[in-house]
Amino acid sequence: MAKDTANELRIVGTRPDRPDGLDKVTGRARYGADISAAGLLHGAVVRSPHAHARIVKIDASKALALSGVKAVVTRADFPTGLTGEAWDLQENTMAGERALYDGHAVAAVAATSAQLARDAAKLIEVEYEILPHVTDVDAAMAPDAPIIREGAADHSVPEGLHPNVVRYIEFGHGDLEAGFAQADIVREHQYKTEAAHQGYIEPHACMGQMGADGKGEMWVCTQGHWFIRKMCTQVLGLDASQLRVTPSEIGGGFGGKTTIFMEPLSLALSRKAGGRPVKIVMSRSEVLRATGPTASASMDVKIGMTKDGKITAGSATFRMQGGAFAGAPVDMALYCAFAAYKVPALQHVGYDVLANRPKAAAYRAPGSPMAAFAVESLVDEMCTELGLDPLEVRVKNAAQSHETSSFGPKFGVIGLNETLAATQAHPNLSVPLGPNQGRGIASGFWFNHGGDTSVSMALGEDGTVTVSIGTPDIGGSRASMAMMAAETLQIPYDNVRVNIVETGALGVNEPTHGSRATFATGKATVEAAQSMIVEMCKRAAAKWGIEPEAVEWRDGAAHPAGPNAGEYPPMTIGEIGAAMSNTGGPIAGHHESVPAGVGESFGTHVVDVEVDPETGRTTILRYLVVQDAGRAIHPAYVEGQYQGGAVQGIGWALNEEYVYDDMGRLQNPVFLDYRVPVASDLPMIDTVIVEVPNPGHPYGVRGVGETGIAPPLPAVANAVAAATGVRMRHLPITPSKLLSAIKASKNG
Amino acid sequence: MSKIHITTKVNGEEVEFLADPRDTLLDCLRDQLELTGTKEGCSTGDCGACSVTVDGTLVCSCLMLGVEAQDKQIETIEGMAEDGELHPLQRKFIEHAALQCGFCTPGILVAAKALLAKNPDPNETEVRYWLAGNLCRCTGYDKIIRAVMDAAAEMRGAA
Numbered sequence: 001m002a003k004d005t006a007n008e009l010r011i012v013g014t015r016p017d018r019p020d021g022l023d024k025v026t027g028r029a030r031y032g033a034d035i036s037a038a039g040l041l042h043g044a045v046v047r048s049p050h051a052h053a054r055i056v057k058i059d060a061s062k063a064l065a066l067s068g069v070k071a072v073v074t075r076a077d078f079p080t081g082l083t084g085e086a087w088d089l090q091e092n093t094m095a096g097e098r099a100l101y102d103g104h105a106v107a108a109v110a111a112t113s114a115q116l117a118r119d120a121a122k123l124i125e126v127e128y129e130i131l132p133h134v135t136d137v138d139a140a141m142a143p144d145a146p147i148i149r150e151g152a153a154d155h156s157v158p159e160g161l162h163p164n165v166v167r168y169i170e171f172g173h174g175d176l177e178a179g180f181a182q183a184d185i186v187r188e189h190q191y192k193t194e195a196a197h198q199g200y201i202e203p204h205a206c207m208g209q210m211g212a213d214g215k216g217e218m219w220v221c222t223q224g225h226w227f228i229r230k231m232c233t234q235v236l237g238l239d240a241s242q243l244r245v246t247p248s249e250i251g252g253g254f255g256g257k258t259t260i261f262m263e264p265l266s267l268a269l270s271r272k273a274g275g276r277p278v279k280i281v282m283s284r285s286e287v288l289r290a291t292g293p294t295a296s297a298s299m300d301v302k303i304g305m306t307k308d309g310k311i312t313a314g315s316a317t318f319r320m321q322g323g324a325f326a327g328a329p330v331d332m333a334l335y336c337a338f339a340a341y342k343v344p345a346l347q348h349v350g351y352d353v354l355a356n357r358p359k360a361a362a363y364r365a366p367g368s369p370m371a372a373f374a375v376e377s378l379v380d381e382m383c384t385e386l387g388l389d390p391l392e393v394r395v396k397n398a399a400q401s402h403e404t405s406s407f408g409p410k411f412g413v414i415g416l417n418e419t420l421a422a423t424q425a426h427p428n429l430s431v432p433l434g435p436n437q438g439r440g441i442a443s444g445f446w447f448n449h450g451g452d453t454s455v456s457m458a459l460g461e462d463g464t465v466t467v468s469i470g471t472p473d474i475g476g477s478r479a480s481m482a483m484m485a486a487e488t489l490q491i492p493y494d495n496v497r498v499n500i501v502e503t504g505a506l507g508v509n510e511p512t513h514g515s516r517a518t519f520a521t522g523k524a525t526v527e528a529a530q531s532m533i534v535e536m537c538k539r540a541a542a543k544w545g546i547e548p549e550a551v552e553w554r555d556g557a558a559h560p561a562g563p564n565a566g567e568y569p570p571m572t573i574g575e576i577g578a579a580m581s582n583t584g585g586p587i588a589g590h591h592e593s594v595p596a597g598v599g600e601s602f603g604t605h606v607v608d609v610e611v612d613p614e615t616g617r618t619t620i621l622r623y624l625v626v627q628d629a630g631r632a633i634h635p636a637y638v639e640g641q642y643q644g645g646a647v648q649g650i651g652w653a654l655n656e657e658y659v660y661d662d663m664g665r666l667q668n669p670v671f672l673d674y675r676v677p678v679a680s681d682l683p684m685i686d687t688v689i690v691e692v693p694n695p696g697h698p699y700g701v702r703g704v705g706e707t708g709i710a711p712p713l714p715a716v717a718n719a720v721a722a723a724t725g726v727r728m729r730h731l732p733i734t735p736s737k738l739l740s741a742i743k744a745s746k747n748g
Numbered sequence: 749m750s751k752i753h754i755t756t757k758v759n760g761e762e763v764e765f766l767a768d769p770r771d772t773l774l775d776c777l778r779d780q781l782e783l784t785g786t787k788e789g790c791s792t793g794d795c796g797a798c799s800v801t802v803d804g805t806l807v808c809s810c811l812m813l814g815v816e817a818q819d820k821q822i823e824t825i826e827g828m829a830e831d832g833e834l835h836p837l838q839r840k841f842i843e844h845a846a847l848q849c850g851f852c853t854p855g856i857l858v859a860a861k862a863l864l865a866k867n868p869d870p871n872e873t874e875v876r877y878w879l880a881g882n883l884c885r886c887t888g889y890d891k892i893i894r895a896v897m898d899a900a901a902e903m904r905g906a907a
Contacts, residue, residue: 021842024850027785027825031851034784115768199885201789201797202851251851252885284790475848475886636845640887647888671794671883679889680880
């Protein structure tokens with residue numbers, strides 16, 4: 001049960017310096033590419049320049065003839081017979097019969113220097129037979145679309161659909177027709193979003209080593225090293241436990257570093273090169289062409305609303321391409337689409353479609369931003385038409401605690417009402433707007449995830465504590481774990497050290513994903529601390545000659561629980577640590593589970609923009625994020641999640657998109673052309689942390705990392721509509737697109 | 749290709765290394781001198797993660813060749829703290845939680861220090877435009893800008 005009163009807490013809710021701060025401001029922290037080893041080889045990857053092509057022949061003889069080139073691998077070096085997701089991962093790691101997208105790996109080489117490896121890669125000759133391709137989701141579903149892979153569809157897909165439709169989902173509730181009949185207006189529009197990349201600044205990097213005995217080591221930047229272990233060994237046909245994976249510091253991930261790309265290649269090359277370690281560091285263009293991105297979406301949404309703003313029915317039909325493999329987050333998008341609303345009748349239909357693009361990876365709240373763009377845009381359009389306040393309409397239709405959600409299960413305790421109320425009360429809403437300026441409002445939703453979690457904790461001889469966790473620290477989570485451990489043990493924050501340990505040191509951990517680290521690893525850390533407290537109380541009880549149940553833990557020390565327990569001076573954690581060799585040996589706590597009690601998070605954003613009528617450029621004037629954190633363990637890093645998510649969403653709304661030419665080649669695989677927001681594009685991002693504690697976490701934590709990327713897409717579009725009178729239903733809202741739309745509306 | 753012997757100063761210390769003519773200054777710093785605090789995010793001068801100063805000028809070390817480093821004064825993130833004492837910018841970045849993953853942080857700190865050397869009292873807009881060449885994907889820049897402004901104020905003695 002969550003502690004309800006913040007004043008019981010000494011450390012949770014404060015803002016201490018993060019434990020890894022010094023390393024990260026001095027350049028000492030070691031990221032993926034910052035590793036070296038004796039005998040190191042460097043790997044380079046040969047990638048398809050074609051969107052879709054049969055691989056006729058690969059000739060590596062010229063590369064292998066170079067002095068210093070030690071190994072070349074192709075798909076022929078991988079085991080056969082894999083199925084399902086394992087086959088998909090293997091096929092994406094290294095193309096088999098066909099290259100399926102521009103940037104698909106077809107061969108890899110290891111050499112004694114990075115320059116030499118790149119030179120050698122250019123000498124590997126690949127003969128292709130170019131095949132017809134398709135990159136657009138709607139085109140990929142059309143009857144005449146080239147088939148990307150026969151037999152990739154599963155049983156969910158109804159007969160008669162194009163073979164590129166590989167998954168189908170349909171769910172809903174209520175009487176849709178009756179719902180629409182009760183509405184005063186029913187509106188339906190199509191909305192589109194383009195693929196965006198996670199855009200982490202650190203390119204993928206790893207160093208793998210593997211001998212002929214099948215035992216291996218890997219150093220890698222990843223959100224989850226057990227996932228790396230599982231996926232690499234599946235793809236290479238090895239035993240999971242024989243690969244030890246150590247995570248580096250991670251330079252951003254946002255979901256994109258929860259899977260494998262070139263990591264198995266370093267192991268395959270190492271094995272072929274006599275077990276020498278092989279380091280592979282991607283270039284930025286490799287990152288953009290062959291990793292990430294998220295899906296692109298084409299969405300039809302229909303909503304019925306009464307004159308006073310009650311939503312009577314809604315339907316959403318989403319089509320998403322997630323590259324040449326199943327896995328576009330169309331299901332998650334549909335779960336999120338109407339999550340903020342209580343609607344009597346809803347219908348959801350989704351199509352997961354193949355296209356000749358890189359295999360989509362998770363990107364912060366996968367699917368939710370697209371869904372929010374479609375639904376929250378249409379809600380806003382209808383509020384404008386009916387002359388209703390968009391926040392009041394959201395309050396009127398808000399999803400409620402303990403009621404059935406739009407996607408089926410009942411919500412637990414949710415903080416949507418409180419979030420909307422805090423938004424209404426914020427001073428940004430009363431700032432007057434000038435000409436060409438507009439205000440946009442939108443809400444968003446994301447889940448929270450438990451997942452395999454294993455934490456251990458050990459007492460030092462001086463009473464300080466080491467916590468071993470398995471979720472890489474991507475945004476300050478060492479601090480939140482240390483705070484929760486210190487809070488539970490009632491010892492100073494500085495007396496706790498949190499280490500992110502390798503795969504051999506703990507049970508399996510899922511990655512830092514699904515907004516789970518502070519919830520799941522945090523909950524397991526608290527449980528581990530409690531198990532250590534039990535042991536420490538036992539040691540004190542034995543010393544005092546009383547029952548362990550007669551000992552209680554407070555202020556970092558064991559105390560007799562009451563007058564009946566006897567009179568003994570408290571035994572501090574330092575005294576217990578110093579004596580432990582003589583009282584039964586090392587003291588440790590641990591916890592392994594799939595933590596239950598997840599807490600979902602709603603957020604509402606308010607943005608003011610100004611549109612330059614001469615150029616169509618949109619400037620963000622003011623930005624407000626209001627989101628329920630359950631309880632903020634370290635409020636500064638919660639604010640950071642809100643601000644970072646908002647700005648990624650702003651980028652997706654205004655600038656970012658994958659641009660393909662007629663040949664299916666990515667046209668903007670550098671940061672100059674794939675333009676993420678820069679400091680001069682933005683104002684300060686105002687935040688309000690709403691705290692409606694999650695009863696499923698000992699300190700009330702909800703997942704906070706992902707929700708913040710969903711509302712900006714519709715909020716920005718809604719603000720642009722308010723500023724210009726022009727409704728942009730296809731992101732991104734680039735200056736040229738907006739200028740054309742403004743001109744067309746004037747001519748119309 | 750034969751390598752070229754380079755002698756130069758990095759963080760006040762004389763160093764020498766052998767540079768392949770195609771190696772960038774960034775490659776040489778990281779691979780030859782093992783100064784891996786300077787990061788590579790794009791290799792095209794778009795992200796600023798590799799920011800260093802050369803004779804006081806802020807540059808992307810991925811856009812300069814290693815062989816051009818002869819007889820220069822190069823400053824990297826590793827030289828920012830003096831005698832174990834953090835630079836005010838470094839302290840303020842920790843204090844303001846101005847880093848999440850920390851990968852862009854070295855480049856931003858080096859760039860911000862170069863700004864404050866030119867302009868000790870920048871306004872928010874000036875900080876934002878100066879740092880426009882340094883991408884951060886985690887923070888949305890808010891806390892970075894605050895940390896730089898706060899460090900500037902402290903360095904002016906105004907805090």
